[in-house]
Amino acid sequence: MKRGLVAAFVIVLAVCSTARGADTPKITESKLVQRTQELFDAVAPGNQAPWKMYVAEDAMFFDEKGRSMDKAALLEDLQPLPAGYSGTIRVMRAKSRFATNVAVLSYDCDEVETVFGRELHARYYTTDTWLYRNQAWQIVASQTLRYYEDPAAGAVSDAMLNDYAGAYELAAGNVVTVTRQGSELYAQRNSGKPYQLLPESPDLFFRAGVEGRRLFHRDASGHVDMMIDRRNNEDLLWKKIR
Missing domain, CATH: 3.10.450.50 (Nuclear Transport Factor 2; Chain: A,)
Structure with missing residues (x-):
């Protein structure tokens, strides 16, 4: 009798498993x-x-x-x-x-x-x-x-690169220094590692592999007075101090 019950139980499990698989x-x-x-x-x-x-x-x-x-x-x-x-x-x-x-x-x-x-x-x-x-x-x-894709790099004259060189301050003690190295532009935040700014068009730059733009703002006389760090349509304003 017990063997019969065990056999029946095994059959029921097999049928149920098959049914679940069919579901x-x-x-x-x-x-x-x-x-x-x-x-x-x-x-x-x-x-x-x-x-x-x-x-x-x-x-x-x-x-x-x-x-x-x-x-x-x-x-x-x-x-x-x-x-x-x-x-x-x-x-x-x-x-x-x-x-x-x-x-x-x-x-x-x-x-x-x-x-x-x-x-x-x-x-x-x-x-x-x-x-x-x-x-x-x-x-x-x-x-x-x-997937993020860098914008197409443009060209900026060497003379214009000189306009961007200088120090820009976001807050006291928080300064980015922009320097020209040949025909390339680099930025360095305080004592951090320098990174290249690639031109998209005059006054507009980007970092390779990083979303956002760096826009150099000019005053009424045409001199660069600010660097705008634009991320997701929001701006950080870095004032040129020297």
Whole structure:
């Protein structure tokens, strides 16, 4: 009798395990990439069909501009590109993680937008969380970050470089010294390590790999009187003291 009960119990466990496995069909990384590419292929023509299919009704989307959108807002934002515009987004370098009914897919997006024949390039990093429920795998959360790209370096005459050299003070004891070294400009904060300021255009500079700009302000007579450290549209004003 005991042997019969044990055997029956084992059979029940096996059946239950099989049933649970059947409840959540397996999805692979390649399938997720395929579906994700379908979504991006639908962006340029403004085709909402795959987005309606693969995005959950209660999904949360956070784009590279910092906007938070639900599914309704996402679909409203998905409109055909205007005349003269075209573009492609390719899913690259995907990585995935899986649990029972959850799949996480992270990948790069390589975007090429053509505006009246001129190509514009951008790279993004996206992480999507897919959840299996109601007999379907759908995205419930997505977050996109944009890779930072330095602006194109410009040129400034040697004579203008002399205008920027000097000491700039933010507060007492907090000074940045700007020096010219040949045809290059360097800044050093107090006794810190010097770093190069690269020209984007006259009076406008940037640091390689660092977001923000350094804008040299001129007074009414055309002399540099301030260095503006602009970050995320907010300014730190460094007054020229010598």
